[in-house]
Amino acid sequence: MNWDFKVTKNLESKIKKTDFDNLAFGKDFTDHMFIADYKDGSWTDCRIVPFEPIMMHPAAFVLHYAQSIFEGLKAELSPNNDILLFRPEENAERFYKSAERLAMPPIPKDLFLESIHKLIEIDYEWIPKGKANSSLYIRPFLFATDPVLGVRVGETFRYMVILGPVGSYYSAPVKVWIQDEFVRAFPGGTGEAKFAGNYAATLQPVLEAQKRGCAQILWTDGLTHSYFQEIGTMNIFFVIDNTILTPELNEGTILRGVTRKSLIVLAQEMGYKVEERKITVEEFIKAVEEHRVQDMFGAGTAAVVQPISGFVYKEKEYDLTNLDREISQKLKAKLEIIKKGEIEDTHNWMYKIELNKNSQSN
């Protein structure tokens, strides 16, 4: 289907006021945003408009009952100035499934891709150039707008995409609190969906984590706290006895990370043994005590590959700063050169947006 897009240009660009040398994560936004509304059973009124606050009815369903999902992906520039997205079809698929789980009308995958494509065509100058760890972050999101109180399936929804140049997600090594108290997800819940409420519910536990010197939580299963799920915004990987381990996805409690899926393929191609299975806290602690753990890292779009420098479990602190990190460094390097288009795309992972203009510098 070909979507009809109306474009209203922003006549006052903020780009010159943006400090591309000191980008944080999620604080700067480009000049335009995409909006589509769901009315009378279909997605209509697709438009790109100047970036600005939106009006909401005070009774809008999302404000009271949190019916909202989102996605996150990045655009980078290749050495010859092609704009590259990494596996956006995977995000389109996950967004579709998250919408189904939250009883919202899914965004057709071609609309998801076209909305991002057209918005980037307009705001491409915002993609950071030649700056390590910087890229253009893409945030599609979908929420319920029915202006009526009362919990029921709604009839009106809004889909939006905003963009912003970003730097590193974590500025320091990350220590995690292995959970034996709070719960993020359980079978039959919403853990696998990129549902806004999943994140809001982790904030108070994260404050508790911070009291223990940890930036993030490593979640365990909700019923027994005996095996690992994932970190707040990343999937988790361990390397024990030369085997790469990551929790299996079959309970519907863990987000199906695009980075996770891609690292598994790359690791296998590099000749490493990879196991997707239940990993118990007990076997991990034992391996740490016996010095058999070689690496531990989080994987996600925002941080790519993030070394875990230590953890707290049952109020005891464990230091992992001396791990050799060889495997995570190799995987990170490989994934980054693929994403930047610096080597041949043998997996057909890259989605290219070609411009007919010469991009300007920022």
Ligand SMILES: Cc1ncc(COP(=O)(O)O)c(C=O)c1O
């Ligand atoms: C809970 C959670 N797990 C894992 C990930 C990593 O997923 P991806 O690699 O698709 O960014 C994210 C980030 O999107 C996340 O929010």
